[in-house]
Amino acid sequence: MALRAGPLTGRRGRRIVLDRVEPGPLASGTITALLGANGSGKSTLLRALAGLFPVDGPVWLGPHDLAAMRAPERARYCAYMPQTLxxxxxxxxxxxxxxxxxxxxxxxxxxxxxxxxxxxxxxxxxxxxxxxxxxxxxxxxxxxxxxxxxxxxxxxxxPALLLLDEPLSALDLRHQFEVMAFLRRETETRGMVTVLVLHDLGMALRRADSAVMLHDGRMIGSGPVGDVVTPAVLAAAFGVKARVERSPEGDPMVLVDGVTGS
Structure with missing residues (x-):
């Protein structure tokens, strides 16, 4: 079951924190990384997909209208793990x-x-x-x-939809690697749609299928992860001069050379 959401608009008071964000469609058996600077709206978008933050706009998982479901019914299809346990x-x-x-x-x-x-x-x-x-x-x-x-x-x-907010934040390097490999296997084997907030851009490039880059609550990049994590998008999202290189093993990694405007 593919996930189709948006455009989603959400507010805190009068301030718009999600501005017509439309991720996907995200296919079953795939991992999507939500990327962006602190305060860009990543966790808010994840909570919106989980039905925990009110937004204007649809959220469909296959034929199921998640936005119209009450929490107990939605829990049959969706599992959400917050950043702070x-x-x-x-x-x-x-x-x-x-x-x-x-x-x-x-x-x-x-x-x-x-x-x-x-x-x-x-x-x-x-x-x-x-x-x-x-x-x-x-x-x-x-x-x-x-x-x-x-x-x-x-x-x-x-779950058919697995939503994880920074699942690697408290883990050491070995467990980060093992957990992402585990999520890759479980996502493909179970045919889940997995969406997770990540700060490690290299991990996103190696393990995610697609990515959504957010900046000030707006989506500035969406699609295959290699098409989103680019020097131009990284400059817009983080204000850095960055490049994507390959390790001796052939794995992609992000190198930051400085900040824009310097």
């Missing part, structure tokens, strides 16, 4: 994953705490490489570990 609670990681499954209808009707639900939750933790955290309590985990458990909570619901 809720405060840690004294609950085992696997329990929190099963609670998320039940809230989003991802448990397939399995009894909470039953073998089927436990197996599904443990399977997600294993694929993320954090099965060893299953019986640990959230308030005993580091910020990065809790972020990984939060990602497991979202994926265990088997």
């Amino acid at each position: 809720p405060p840690p609670i004294h609950m085992q990681a696997i329990e929190t994953v099963m609670v998320s499954m039940r809230a989003g209808g991802g448990s397939g009707g399995a009894r909470f705490g039953g073998d089927e639900a436990i197996g599904t939750a443990l399977g997600v933790l294993e694929r993320l490489g954090i099965a060893d955290l299953a019986l640990r309590f959230l308030d005993e985990l580091s910020g990065g570990q809790r972020q990984l458990v939060g990602l497991a909570q979202a994926l265990a619901r088997s």
